[in-house]
Amino acid sequence: MEKLRVAVIGAGKMGLLHAGIFNSLENSTLTAVSEKNKMIIGFGEKYLPKVKFYEDYEQMLDREEIDILTITTPVFLHYSMIEAAIKHNLNIFVEKPLALNGKECCSILSQNFTKQSQVGYCRRFMSTYTLAKKILNESFLGKINYFDSRIFVGMVFAPGKGWQYDPLKSGGGALIDLGSHALDMVHYLFGEISTVHGNAKKIYNKDVEDYVSITMSLKNEIIGSLQISWSVKNYRMPELKIDIYCDHGKISVTEKYIEIVSDIEHDSIKKGWNIFYKQDITPDVAINLAGPEYTLEDQQLVDAVVNNTVPTCNFREAAKASFVVDSVYSSINNNSVEKVLYGV
Amino acid sequence: MGFNMELILGHNQFIGISHISEEKSREKERQFSKVENIYRVVEYANQLGYKNMIIETHPKMLEFINYYEKNQTFEMDFYLQMPYAQGYVQKINEKGIHGFIHDMLKQSGPLKTGQIALKSAYGILMKDYSSLIYSLISMEISPFTKVNIKAVLLHNVMTDLLLSLEANDAVSDFISNIEKYGLNYGFSTLNFPLLSNRFNEWNISSPLVMTPVNPKGFDMNPTIEMVSDAIKKYKGDLIAMNILGGGAFSLKESKKFLNSFENIKYCVIGASTFEHLKENKEIFD
Numbered sequence: 001m002e003k004l005r006v007a008v009i010g011a012g013k014m015g016l017l018h019a020g021i022f023n024s025l026e027n028s029t030l031t032a033v034s035e036k037n038k039m040i041i042g043f044g045e046k047y048l049p050k051v052k053f054y055e056d057y058e059q060m061l062d063r064e065e066i067d068i069l070t071i072t073t074p075v076f077l078h079y080s081m082i083e084a085a086i087k088h089n090l091n092i093f094v095e096k097p098l099a100l101n102g103k104e105c106c107s108i109l110s111q112n113f114t115k116q117s118q119v120g121y122c123r124r125f126m127s128t129y130t131l132a133k134k135i136l137n138e139s140f141l142g143k144i145n146y147f148d149s150r151i152f153v154g155m156v157f158a159p160g161k162g163w164q165y166d167p168l169k170s171g172g173g174a175l176i177d178l179g180s181h182a183l184d185m186v187h188y189l190f191g192e193i194s195t196v197h198g199n200a201k202k203i204y205n206k207d208v209e210d211y212v213s214i215t216m217s218l219k220n221e222i223i224g225s226l227q228i229s230w231s232v233k234n235y236r237m238p239e240l241k242i243d244i245y246c247d248h249g250k251i252s253v254t255e256k257y258i259e260i261v262s263d264i265e266h267d268s269i270k271k272g273w274n275i276f277y278k279q280d281i282t283p284d285v286a287i288n289l290a291g292p293e294y295t296l297e298d299q300q301l302v303d304a305v306v307n308n309t310v311p312t313c314n315f316r317e318a319a320k321a322s323f324v325v326d327s328v329y330s331s332i333n334n335n336s337v338e339k340v341l342y343g344v
Numbered sequence: 345m346g347f348n349m350e351l352i353l354g355h356n357q358f359i360g361i362s363h364i365s366e367e368k369s370r371e372k373e374r375q376f377s378k379v380e381n382i383y384r385v386v387e388y389a390n391q392l393g394y395k396n397m398i399i400e401t402h403p404k405m406l407e408f409i410n411y412y413e414k415n416q417t418f419e420m421d422f423y424l425q426m427p428y429a430q431g432y433v434q435k436i437n438e439k440g441i442h443g444f445i446h447d448m449l450k451q452s453g454p455l456k457t458g459q460i461a462l463k464s465a466y467g468i469l470m471k472d473y474s475s476l477i478y479s480l481i482s483m484e485i486s487p488f489t490k491v492n493i494k495a496v497l498l499h500n501v502m503t504d505l506l507l508s509l510e511a512n513d514a515v516s517d518f519i520s521n522i523e524k525y526g527l528n529y530g531f532s533t534l535n536f537p538l539l540s541n542r543f544n545e546w547n548i549s550s551p552l553v554m555t556p557v558n559p560k561g562f563d564m565n566p567t568i569e570m571v572s573d574a575i576k577k578y579k580g581d582l583i584a585m586n587i588l589g590g591g592a593f594s595l596k597e598s599k600k601f602l603n604s605f606e607n608i609k610y611c612v613i614g615a616s617t618f619e620h621l622k623e624n625k626e627i628f629d
Contacts, residue, residue, distance in 0.1 A: 236369055
């Protein structure tokens with residue numbers, strides 16, 4: 001078959017990563033990039049002679065034959081770019097979060113869009129979390145009662161200068177930037193959230209929050225909590241740790257390992273303590289750039305386009321995290337328990 | 345070991361990287377927050393017979409190299425891995441890409457000599473991408489060249505990105521810039537079969553490559569079988585890394601697996617304690 005032609009808007013760190021992956025998969029190839037920074041375009045034109053570079057993404061969409069558009073720009077640009085891509089009838093990959101807020105997500109979901117979509121909540125493709133999901137689905141640990149979770153990274157200890165620290169461009173601070181990953185994981189593992197109560201603190205930045213604490217109850221009666229911060233010392237890499245308490249055992253899961261304490265023996269899970277490192281359970285990928293999860297999410301989108309299947313983190317699924325983020329911001333602002341409306 | 349495999353001391357533990365868990369990373373960061381503690385472990389390793397060490401252009405490793413040079417109670421050879429990509433990302437986040445390059449040129453580029461007016465030189469250099477790359481490489485490796493560098497390895501993140509994007513001329517620019525320093529070059533990769541095939545296209549004859557080799561096939565892409573085949577066919581020197589999966593695999597199992605490759609000359613072992621260094625050395629000797 002002809003390879004799917006992939007174009008990228010925004011050649012920053014994530015844009016280059018996805019560009020490289022799509023260019024290396026069996027059924028896709030990188031054909032065009034649009035980027036505002038002239039120096040990056042200069043580098044691109046010098047070193048990637050096969051790829052067409054544009055400063056204006058609309059010109060790229062008008063002129064290029066594209067099968068998949070990858071959007072890796074600051075969050076405030078996602079909405080208009082997704083709209084343009086839908087008008088051009090393209091399959092879309094967009095980095096997380098889907099858009100600035102629930103309103104933009106509603107507008108995206110209400111469009112007549114018949115192509116495939118994938119949003120970059122990459123933890124859905126990490127082997128430790130997928131194993132946690134598998135174990136929960138098999139139900140041998142019984143009912144899930146409670147979880148406590150935290151996502152931390154040591155990144156912000158002074159006022160930041162980039163778009164991430166301007167809420168009009170980022171949608172907010174640690175909650176939307178980092179916390180959206182954890183909220184997506186809550187949906188992936190447990191299901192939809194009924195109510196949230198959040199508190200937040202701005203320490204290093206005057207416009208966006210650095211620390212957030214959320215308690216929540218889910219529609220299926222699970223209760224849980226989530227702590228979020230990008231200002232915790234000595235977290236070199238972001239870490240999302242979730243402890244899940246079930247009737248017959250407990251699961252602790254991070255990016256690097258999953259530990260299961262089970263009262264029951266079931267397949268490869270022994271009664272008692274079990275630990276699996278990502279080194280033991282990570283699947284092979286065609287190419288590994290910054291972790292197999294990025295290849296797996298891109299591969300799944302390419303496969304979905306070829307086979308007409310639906311990617312697991314499509315717009316509808318990924319929008320859920322954005323709706324919850326909105327509710328948490330309302331809760332913080334009103335000091336209230338808020339119902340999550342999921343766009344209704 | 346039945347044939348000669350040289351152990352290279354790894355450095356991840358010294359800069360707080362653990363493949364096992366972030367708790368472990370923090371523990372290492374605490375343990376090695378003082379450069380003296382790194383020095384002591386490296387010194388002990390050297391006494392045990394580790395004569396090579398791999399480092400990267402990370403601020404912590406620069407601190408170590410400066411300390412090593414000042415005290416020098418032992419002799420070690422180094423493999424230097426670059427670029428330290430996370431550092432770039434942080435600086436670009438802080439200053440923007442132009443601010444970052446401006447600072448860098450002031451520090452290490454031709455602007456440092458003051459021969460040309462800052463503004464015009466900046467304008468010219470911003471369009472001369474080969475010179476920009478040379479300046480970036482200079483900035484990174486110059487502070488380390490006072491010790492004996494056996495080879496400069498392009499970090500797997502960069503090798504694999506250039507490989508995936510087919511940025512062939514960028515690879516040639518890396519090589520020629522390292523050669524300008526009179527140093528040997530090499531590549532680190534998580535995608536060895538793809539890379540070794542590409543060397544023909546790049547007209548490079550079998551350079552030094554560092555790549556993961558372990559019995560579970562972790563980070564051996566696309567499959568453990570394809571990587572194993574490609575390794576067996578490779579004519580150049582190879583350094584095996586991730587052999588213990590950061591501690592997830594047993595030393596004996598890994599050693600047995602490594603033994604099945606006759607052409608792997610070196611392997612990287614990271615250890616943070618005297619006991620582990622000794623145990624590793626004994627099992628591998």
